[in-house]
Amino acid sequence: xxxxxxxxxxxxxxxxxxxxxxxxxxxxxxxxxxxxxxxxxxxxxxxxxxxxxxxxxxxxxxxxxxxxxxxxxxxxxxxxxxxxxxxxxxxxxxxxxxxxxxxxxxxxxxxxxxxxxxxxxxxxxxxxxxxxxxxxxxxxxxxxxxxxxxxxxxxxxxxxxxxxxxxxxxxxxxxxxxxx
Numbered sequence: 001x002x003x004x005x006x007x008x009x010x011x012x013x014x015x016x017x018x019x020x021x022x023x024x025x026x027x028x029x030x031x032x033x034x035x036x037x038x039x040x041x042x043x044x045x046x047x048x049x050x051x052x053x054x055x056x057x058x059x060x061x062x063x064x065x066x067x068x069x070x071x072x073x074x075x076x077x078x079x080x081x082x083x084x085x086x087x088x089x090x091x092x093x094x095x096x097x098x099x100x101x102x103x104x105x106x107x108x109x110x111x112x113x114x115x116x117x118x119x120x121x122x123x124x125x126x127x128x129x130x131x132x133x134x135x136x137x138x139x140x141x142x143x144x145x146x147x148x149x150x151x152x153x154x155x156x157x158x159x160x161x162x163x164x165x166x167x168x169x170x171x172x173x174x175x176x177x178x179x180x
Contacts, residue, residue, distance in 0.1 A: 004161035004177050005123055010130045010153060016169035021088050021125045022062060028086035028123040036066050037087040039079070041095040043072035058090070072098045076109070079116035079124065092128035096152055097145070106148055110155055117159050126160065128153050 007024060011017035022036075029036035042055060059068075071078035075095050079087065089095075099106050117124060132150045137143045157163045163175035 005120060006117055006160040007123070007125045007162040007164065008153070008156045008160040009125060009127050009164045009166060009171075010157075010174075011166035012130060012133070015166045017127050017166040018058065018090055019061070019169070020164070020166055020171055021090065021127045024125050025086050025088040025123070026065070028125075032086060032122065034085045034122075037082050037085050038062060038066045038068045039075065039082070039087055039089045040068055040070050041072050041075060041089070041091060041098065042070075043094070043098050073102060073104070076112040076116040079113070079120065082122075083116075083120050084122050086123045086125075088125050088127070090127045092126055092152060092156065093131065093149055096149055100141075100145060100148065106152075110152060114155065114159050117156075126156055128156065130165070 007021075009017045009021050009024075025036045025038075042051075045051070062068075069078050069082065072095070075089065079089070096106070099109050129149065130153065131146050137146055157175065160175070161177040162173070165172045165174055
């Protein structure tokens with residue numbers, strides 16, 4: 001069975017969403033005879049040993065079989081540049097964080113992302129955190145982030161043929177393309 005052109009994978013922290021996404025993109029790249037591309041939205045924020053360790057573990061798990069493109073803000077441009085090869089975007093939540101911290105127009109940037117996704121000729125798997133299932137943040141910035149993440153996830157779910165929710169490493173299908 002071929003992979004849909006656009007897949008969104010949602011889940012909580014340490015749910016297994018990146019690992020599942022890597023498997024899907026690796027399979028799509030193998031079927032296409034291509035090298036999988038990892039579009040990394042992580043931006044170092046200074047001296048953060050825990051985030052550095054997460055980054056190291058992600059890189060080690062992927063190994064040398066992937067080509068990595070760092071795009072903490074320029075995600076639509078990176079998707080355009082890699083339109084013909086299977087890509088993994090990890091993750092939309094960090095991309096949103098970067099947009100917020102840089103004071104960029106989230107609506108405009110999300111529209112650009114939607115257009116880049118629609119123009120693709122190869123599969124893409126998007127990873128995002130589902131942050132709206134927990135406590136209400138106690139700061140205005142935290143509440144804005146939670147709200148913007150929910151809106152971004154809704155728009156990406158509408159733009160994708162397949163949407164999965166990962167919990168405890170197990171995928172739950174929320175949306176799947178129909179036959180044909």
